[in-house]
Amino acid sequence: MLIIGEKLSIIAKRVREAMMAKDKGPIQEIAKAQAKAGAGMIDANIGPAEDGGEELMEWMVTTIQEAVQLPVCLDTTNFSALEAGLKVHNNEWGRPLINSTSNDPERFPILELGAKYNSQVIALTVGKGGLPADAEERAGIAAEIMARAMEYGVPIEDLFLDPLVLQIATTQDQALHVIKTIKMFQDLNDPPMKTVVGLSNISNGAPKHVRPILDRYYLMLLAYEGLTAAIADPVEVAEAVKTYEVIVGKTLYAHSYLEM
């Protein structure tokens, strides 16, 4: 399973300060720690970034890729910041991923970027209206996005469908709907569609000590349904992911498997 390291987010104070000061040190340190813990990609979340977004994303992508040989997940709603980041992304370490398009017409142009820069794209299965009620509704939206991706010239193999994980503290029934959705998404195509979640959404609003527990167990249930990738804290989920891969036979067991 691909873990996309979530720690470089503008929401975190230390990261935000480093972004504002263009201080590479903390950014590269966090990127390296995530790579060491098993991240296969690093998320660069610069928020809406209305002022100076282009420059910031460009700086983030190059700063991260100076430190780790991994692709970057470019996370912002700012179209031109995404484009600036894609232009400097070093594809030698893997293709970039854009976070995200959706079924909201305002987000359609993101697909143009995917096609133009040969990038993979996360598609959040929500529309302009309210949140999807269940797995069927999410699958319906996914089908519309898939059709649109093809129109824009993004191969659907390059789409990562995101069912939108919601917080269990307020919408408990959605947790199970999302698990079912992961299975349903895969059936939309052959080969199966790729899927991704923003894992920590599940524990948003829960007490701090409970959050990692909710995250890890939820990830295991999603993984067993065939989840391709998760945006998560690699340190927090590393043991769970390694154990999962041993249990399903993707890694050969040895007593020291957790140390590898």
Place this chain on the structure above:
Amino acid sequence: MPFTPPTENYSGKVFPISIGEGDKAVSFGGENVLPFHGFEGEVPNKPLIALEIQDVPPADWPASVQEQYKDVSGDPVTWAKHCQDTLNARAIALRLVGTHPDGANRSVDDAVKTVKDVLDAISVPLIILGSNHVEKDSTVLVAVAQAAAGKPSIIGKAQEANYKTIAAAAMANNHKLIAMSELDINLSKQLNILIGQMGFAKENLITDPMASALGYGLEYTYSVMERIRLAALTQNDDTMQPPMMGDVGMYVWKTKETQAAEADLPEWGTLAERGVAWEAVTATALMVSGAELLIMRHPKAVEAVDKLIGEMEG
């Protein structure tokens, strides 16, 4: 439309091992496909066969294979030179079986002298094997690793109970190391991890999952080797990517089939041919399951396997 055979792509690759100097240098491993699947990828090296010699005369070898070395096996140096110069061995495996406490119980100093003498006499690479006695090997192999410093060799076998000292000595003296576990794929991986955690480069390791002879558990070795190789290639598991060794001769020439007299079992055919066939077939099976380094005894069996390797590689 012409038929295009389907091919597999693998994510992993076996580490290549190179040993020896100048035109006597040899390499094995390095492929990114299953054994002899050169049509699917890269197979830079063919399997290496090393001829086995001992520090003491091979009194426990069956007569038909003793006979092959009767004029030379009284002295390891003469024996080694015979293998190199007359039999054109590409590598020699010196087994210090005489150091075993239940056998001749030769001293560490005796072993060191034998190793130095053999190294001075030959130019092909040397594989230095202990007696498989856990405690004795941990002193003998450490001493011979130091004695062979400056002539990088392959040292073995390190096991779970003695790997620390042996691996440290191999690392300090720039040798390759054989890691042996007893027919258990998970323990084999675990031993490679433990040796790696000492700082020993996995690229200098050779995995010995323990050989067995045809009719005596060969299918267990075959299966373990095959699964190790699949983990290396399909799961890109770098702890399982060292090349593998088959210690063929010592298991084959213990079996009844290589020793029972023709007079007693005429339906089994000529004893001489039977033993050679037994060693060649065992070696071939292990090669097909993934072994890149074979330790063998009978020159005719080696010749047969060499011929087969040539034909398989086309």
